[in-house]
Amino acid sequence: MVNVEDLRNEAKRILKEEKVKYIIGYTKSQNGMMPTPAFIKESKDVDQLIWNPTCIHNLVKFLVDEKRRKHREKKPDERPVGVVVKGCDSRAIVVLLQEKFINREDVYILGVSCENGGVIDEKKLAKKLKGKTAETITQDEKGEFVISTKEGKVKVSGEEILAERCLECRANYPVIYDTLFGNKARKKVDDPFKSLDKLESLSERERWAFWKEQLSKCIRCYACRSACPMCYCDECVVDTINFAVTADTSAEEKAGKIKWIEKSPISSENFVYHMVRAMHLAGRCIDCGECERVCPLDIPLRFLNKKLEKEAKELFGYDAGFDPDEPSLVSSFKDEDPEDFIR
Amino acid sequence: MDKILSKKAFPQWVKKLQPYRIYAPSRDNGIWIYKDIDKPEGIDLDFLTTALSAKAIIFPQREIFLEFEQTNESVPEINEVLPKDEPTIVFGVRPCDAKAVTLMDKVFGGDFEDIYYWKRRKQTVLVGLACSPPPSPNCFCLSVEGSPHSKEGLDILMTDLGDRYYTESLSKKGEEILNLGKGLFTQPKAEDKKKKEKIHADAEKQVKRHIKDLKKIPPKLQGMWDSPFWDDEAMSCLRCGICTYMCPTCHCFDINDEIYASSPPKGKRIRTWDTCQFPDFTMHSSGHNPRPDKASRLRQRIMHKFQYFVENYKNYQCTGCGRCISKCPVGIDIIEVLDKVRDYGA
Numbered sequence: 194m195v196n197v198e199d200l201r202n203e204a205k206r207i208l209k210e211e212k213v214k215y216i217i218g219y220t221k222s223q224n225g226m227m228p229t230p231a232f233i234k235e236s237k238d239v240d241q242l243i244w245n246p247t248c249i250h251n252l253v254k255f256l257v258d259e260k261r262r263k264h265r266e267k268k269p270d271e272r273p274v275g276v277v278v279k280g281c282d283s284r285a286i287v288v289l290l291q292e293k294f295i296n297r298e299d300v301y302i303l304g305v306s307c308e309n310g311g312v313i314d315e316k317k318l319a320k321k322l323k324g325k326t327a328e329t330i331t332q333d334e335k336g337e338f339v340i341s342t343k344e345g346k347v348k349v350s351g352e353e354i355l356a357e358r359c360l361e362c363r364a365n366y367p368v369i370y371d372t373l374f375g376n377k378a379r380k381k382v383d384d385p386f387k388s389l390d391k392l393e394s395l396s397e398r399e400r401w402a403f404w405k406e407q408l409s410k411c412i413r414c415y416a417c418r419s420a421c422p423m424c425y426c427d428e429c430v431v432d433t434i435n436f437a438v439t440a441d442t443s444a445e446e447k448a449g450k451i452k453w454i455e456k457s458p459i460s461s462e463n464f465v466y467h468m469v470r471a472m473h474l475a476g477r478c479i480d481c482g483e484c485e486r487v488c489p490l491d492i493p494l495r496f497l498n499k500k501l502e503k504e505a506k507e508l509f510g511y512d513a514g515f516d517p518d519e520p521s522l523v524s525s526f527k528d529e530d531p532e533d534f535i536r
Numbered sequence: 537m538d539k540i541l542s543k544k545a546f547p548q549w550v551k552k553l554q555p556y557r558i559y560a561p562s563r564d565n566g567i568w569i570y571k572d573i574d575k576p577e578g579i580d581l582d583f584l585t586t587a588l589s590a591k592a593i594i595f596p597q598r599e600i601f602l603e604f605e606q607t608n609e610s611v612p613e614i615n616e617v618l619p620k621d622e623p624t625i626v627f628g629v630r631p632c633d634a635k636a637v638t639l640m641d642k643v644f645g646g647d648f649e650d651i652y653y654w655k656r657r658k659q660t661v662l663v664g665l666a667c668s669p670p671p672s673p674n675c676f677c678l679s680v681e682g683s684p685h686s687k688e689g690l691d692i693l694m695t696d697l698g699d700r701y702y703t704e705s706l707s708k709k710g711e712e713i714l715n716l717g718k719g720l721f722t723q724p725k726a727e728d729k730k731k732k733e734k735i736h737a738d739a740e741k742q743v744k745r746h747i748k749d750l751k752k753i754p755p756k757l758q759g760m761w762d763s764p765f766w767d768d769e770a771m772s773c774l775r776c777g778i779c780t781y782m783c784p785t786c787h788c789f790d791i792n793d794e795i796y797a798s799s800p801p802k803g804k805r806i807r808t809w810d811t812c813q814f815p816d817f818t819m820h821s822s823g824h825n826p827r828p829d830k831a832s833r834l835r836q837r838i839m840h841k842f843q844y845f846v847e848n849y850k851n852y853q854c855t856g857c858g859r860c861i862s863k864c865p866v867g868i869d870i871i872e873v874l875d876k877v878r879d880y881g882a
Contacts, residue, residue, distance in 0.1 A: 222867045224745070225673065229867035230772040250866065254774065258830075316566050326673065410569070412588070412597060415814075416776035420865055432816045442823065455794045456808040457598045487865035489778050490587055491567050 194334075195305055195375035200277070201239045203303065203372050207275055208236040213301045216275035217255050219248040226327050227315070230255065242277070244305055244374075246330050246338065249312040249356070251481040252276050253285040253422040256295055260425075275301040279312070281358065283367035284479035284514025285422040290369075291521045294425060304370030309336045309380055310351060311359025315486075318354050321347070330354075358482040358495065361385045368515050386503045392496055404464075410490040411463045413456070417484035417494055418470060423477050430454065431466055467497065475501040476522030479514040508534065537705040539714060539721035540728055541694075546701070547576035549717035553625060556661070556713070559593055560627035561586050570626065581628050581696070584671040585859060589633040589784035590626050594656045595640060597781075599807040601652070601791070606800035617804075619655040625713060629664045632677045632855040634689035636784030637662065642849045643787050652807070661709045664690040668739040674858030676871060679747040682855050684739035695732045702732040747871055750842075750852070752878050757843040765880055766831040769873055772866040773813075773830045779837065779860035779868070780811040785853045788812060812836045838873060 200218075207213050220231035220241045227247055232255075233239060256276065263269040278286065283304055289295045310332045318327060318340070325342045332338055338354055340347045352360060365380040367373060392400065415431070418424045430453050454465045470484075478498040485495040505511045508531055511522045541549060550558065550573075560579040562571040568583040570593060600617045607613050637657070644653035667675070667684035677683055687693050691710035695702040702724060705711045714721065724732075747753075760766075780786040790810035795803040810817060818827045827833050845853035854870070861869045 222869070223872050224861070224869055225867075227867060232771045255772075258771075319566070410564070412777075412781050412809075414777035414781045414811075416774065416778050416865055419774040419776035432814070447821070455806075456790060456792055456810075457794060457806055458808070459598065483865075487774075487776070487778070489782055489863045490569075491565055 194332075195244055195308070197242065197244045200244055200303060200305065200374050201242050203374075204233065204239040204242055204275065205236045207301060208233070208239065212272065213275040214270050214272045216242075216277070216303070217252045218242045218275075218277040218303070219244065219250070219252075226329065244277070246310055246313050246332060246355075248277075248279070248305075249315075249486065251279075251282045251285060251420070251422055251483045253278065253282050253289070254420060254483075256286075256289065256300060257422065257425045260295060260299075273299050273301045275303055277303045277305060278367055278370070279305055279307055280364035280366050280368065281362065281479055281481040282422075283369050284364055285481060287369055287514040287517045288423060288477055288479060288521070289425075290517040291519065297517070302367065302370040302372075304367030304373045306366035306373065306375030306377065307359065307362070308365065308375050308378070310338075311355045311362060311365070313338075313354045314356040316491075317356075321349060321353060356482055356486075357388050358480050361387060361480075363512070364479075364515070369517060386499065386506075389496065389499055389503060392500075405460060407492050408463045408467055409460055410492055411458060411467070412490065413458050413463065413466065414489065416487040416489065420483040420487045421470075421474070422481070422483075423474055423479075424470075430469055467494070471497040471501060474498050476505040476509075476511055477513050478502055537711060537714065538724050538729070539703045539705070540697075540700050540724045541703050541717070541721050542700045545717075545720040546581075549720050550576035550579065550627075552716045552720075553713060555623065557622050557624045558627065559590075559624065570628075573627075579627060581665060583628060585630070585675075585857060585862070586628075586633075588782060589636060589857065589859075590629050590662065591633070591636060591640065591784045591787075593624065593626055594637060594660055595644075595653055595787060596656075597809045599652050601805040601807060603804050604793075605802045612801070619652060622659060624656075624660045625663060626660060627663045627665075629662045629690065630667060630671065630857065631664055631684060631686035631688070631690070631693075632675070632682050632857040633784045634662050634664050635677075635682050635686055635855045636689075636857070638689040639785050639845075639849070639851055639853055639855070640787050642851070661691045661713055662689060663692045663694065663710075663713075666693060666695040666736060666739065668696060668735045669742040670739065670744070672858040672862055674745055674861040674869075674871075675743055675856060676745040676747060676858060677856035678740060678743050679745075679750055679871075680852050680854050680856045683736075684743065685736040695735055697728065697731055697735070700728075702728055745858070745871055747874050749878055750874070753874055754843050754846045756877055756880070757839055760877065760880065761835070761839075763880070765876070766835040769868075769876070770829075770831040770834040773834055773868060774865055775813055775815070775830050775833070776865065777811040777813050778863050778865065779870075780813055781809060782859040782863050784855060784857055784859070785841070786811070788817075812840070834868075834873075838870070838877070842874065 204216050216233040218231050219228040221243055222229045230250055230252055231241055259274050325344055327340050327342055329341045338349050363382055363385055366377050455462045482495055505522055558573045559570045560573045561568045561583040562578050563580050568586045573579055602614055602616050604612050604614045644650040670684055687706050691707040693704045705714050788810045789807050791807050793803055793805050813833050819825045841853040
């Protein structure tokens, strides 16, 4: 079991010794059960840090912000930033290292093992509680989850409330870390791509109809892009100004730039957006599930990324985000790479 | 005009409203969205907060202004496109969302009348449903001059009395659609009225969240433009558009020409929603961006709602629906932010 006091003590130590600039972790929110990201700058505040199965966010996204902020500063503080990561989140750090977006010395990794658990799926939880409000969720010794509500305690199995990705997770403890909290026993997963079965059993026509209906709901708030730690481009193809404009850029240059995608939230444009996003994450997505979690219209975006993760695995034997010394899938090739699917 | 409509008779009334296009809350897995309804069975009036508010019907995310086509060498042909003549009814409008429409009226009316907005607005009948209990744990309508049974902006207010609806007609448009259901409605008895009033009073007690001393906030904000407060508050912001796109009062838009063929040119001029939370929202043609970071964008959202709008229209630009709180991926809570603003430096 992870003892949150160990995490707080280590946080206190590295802040006191001025080893890190600040620590990105989870804290209790003022309202409701779900935590919020916390940015702890002083050792006296470490008691704000929490760890439990509601710590759902992938905090690695904030390393992207940190890099931008540092870039703007004239004399930046070169110390690393501490970040609390789960197994899946740590794989995002590996990808950022592989792609040289960050350096290993930029980050102090406080790894937390999910052991035989994971994080909850808020929608599953709401269904389970049927209108009741959860106050806390903990995991007991046997691995069962205990949900406390005003009306009493409810015991449920992991399958009933854990996020789908946690049930298919191959990195239940961080693959890279400076300090690890909790134990290092790999959880057995029979089929990491099981959630795709249903969609894969559909015909091409049925799948088209499924995605057409789902993507028609998209309002292009870009929360899926914003929450993704891999979406770090300064210029995104979907923004109306998707190229660097300076005072010297001529009107002709501006007019001559290709607009790849229109702002209208109609089927064709929504498809382009989601296809671009999915393709840019092929061989990079580490299945933290943030895109799907944040979608306000409940579009099952994880399927798209999971399918491409499976393709990378089956075609190239590639697993994203496990080995920082391995080159990334899309920037390397091997002589034996298959090509029979290239038409 | 107050009437009673039994829940059994409700589908019959809807059937009699056929000349209208009808939108109503409809369940889509775990969320509710307004759908274009062709059968009364699709209506689910036992709903929580809808994902998007009725704003999306009166001020759609995509509005075509005009179409253009170069038909010969010299003169491009331009055709104005106006919203269709299409009388519309929206069922299940929450009082906060109806009040939000009255705030948009101020923006799209005033010095310049937006013909697209008003065409839709005038032909739309808003049928409200009083909240009992409040549909979201983050509802705070009472703090922003609203209530779970406010009539502002509505043409009809329905209150669920269990097996029947207490139906209050509040405008000529409302009366017209009540008259289409002649024979289905009965006169309310004194006890119906009493029951309705009790439900309204109880609902008020169940609103859990409140902003204290909201009046102190607009003057306080005036001195906080350069405050480091915004940097701290925005640390966890992801820069997505959820808070503003889900907001029933946010009304910013962008206009683009969408080109479908370049030679000869053919395309449409289209208005879409836009949001102050996106990096390109205030991007100047020179490359300068006056709101370069997320702190300045969060500040804009708060100041627009609780300072500029108050200065311009004497109203808060927020009706307490709670969507921005419930849907924020990182839990940025507008009530907490305002509490901190009020107490900042004290």
